[in-house]
Amino acid sequence: MGVVENKIGSEMEVIEGYFPATAMPDRNWWAALWPDPEGIVRMLGVEPGMQVVDLCCGDGYFTAPLARIVEGKVYGVDIDPAMLERTRAELERTNSTVLGLVCADARNLPALIPSKVDYVLIANTFHGVPDKTAMARTVASMLKPMGQLAIINWHRLPRERTVVMGVPRGPKSEMRMSPDDVRLAVEPAGFTLDRVVDLPPFHYGAVFRVLAD
Numbered sequence: 371m372g373v374v375e376n377k378i379g380s381e382m383e384v385i386e387g388y389f390p391a392t393a394m395p396d397r398n399w400w401a402a403l404w405p406d407p408e409g410i411v412r413m414l415g416v417e418p419g420m421q422v423v424d425l426c427c428g429d430g431y432f433t434a435p436l437a438r439i440v441e442g443k444v445y446g447v448d449i450d451p452a453m454l455e456r457t458r459a460e461l462e463r464t465n466s467t468v469l470g471l472v473c474a475d476a477r478n479l480p481a482l483i484p485s486k487v488d489y490v491l492i493a494n495t496f497h498g499v500p501d502k503t504a505m506a507r508t509v510a511s512m513l514k515p516m517g518q519l520a521i522i523n524w525h526r527l528p529r530e531r532t533v534v535m536g537v538p539r540g541p542k543s544e545m546r547m548s549p550d551d552v553r554l555a556v557e558p559a560g561f562t563l564d565r566v567v568d569l570p571p572f573h574y575g576a577v578f579r580v581l582a583d
């Protein structure tokens with residue numbers, strides 16, 4: 371781990387710290403799989419008035435709907451500058467604003483965001499984080515009392531069964547996590563699992579609350 375080759379356009383760029391198996395999917399099949407990203411984040415408890423971080427935001431697929439719900443009180447963080455450019459374009463296209471887009475390793479979160487937030491979303495990335503409990507501990511340190519961490523993951527189904535537009539998609543079968551796998555990684559970092567929301571056809575959202583000190 372540590373250095374991963376990421377394909378950007380026709381060039382291969384090396385991004386240090388890139389989590390394995392977390393490249394942004396192509397928009398065509400991603401949009402077919404997630405036709406209503408705003409509905410998804412509402413189902414996971416994001417509400418107006420919250421301050422949110424979209425950690426590992428990719429091309430902004432969830433950042434723009436988050437921005438609409440919380441009226442711009444969202445940060446997007448991603449290690450790949452090309453992804454943040456795409457997020458910027460998506461925000462422009464949808465006429466949305468954010469508090470900031472930060473190009474950095476998610477593990478440096480406290481240094482990146484000026485104050486604690488109500489809600490952190492990690493979508494379609496946690497499976498690739500090498501030290502998941504340490505990542506969750508970092509998130510815990512950035513949450514206000516009763517703050518929430520939502521993790522969207524592919525269900526632990528064999529990859530050949532998660533077919534979108536005729537092709538098996540998502541991380542390798544052996545990288546996939548059940549909700550209980552996620553709970554076992556996150557709770558030792560100072561969280562309690564609040565609920566698991568099924569996100570058909572192939573995902574779930576596990577929503578945690580940070581424990582009081």
Ligand SMILES: C[S@@+](CC[C@H](N)C(=O)[O-])C[C@H]1O[C@@H](n2cnc3c(N)ncnc32)[C@H](O)[C@@H]1O
Pocket residue numbers: 387388389392393394395425426427428429430431432447448449450453474475476477492493494495
């Ligand atoms: C599979 S994409 C998911 C994007 C978005 N959350 C979604 O669900 O549409 C994962 C993203 O994580 C980013 N990423 C990978 N390693 C990272 C790291 N160490 N810190 C921050 N972002 C990272 C990648 O650049 C990529 O954009």
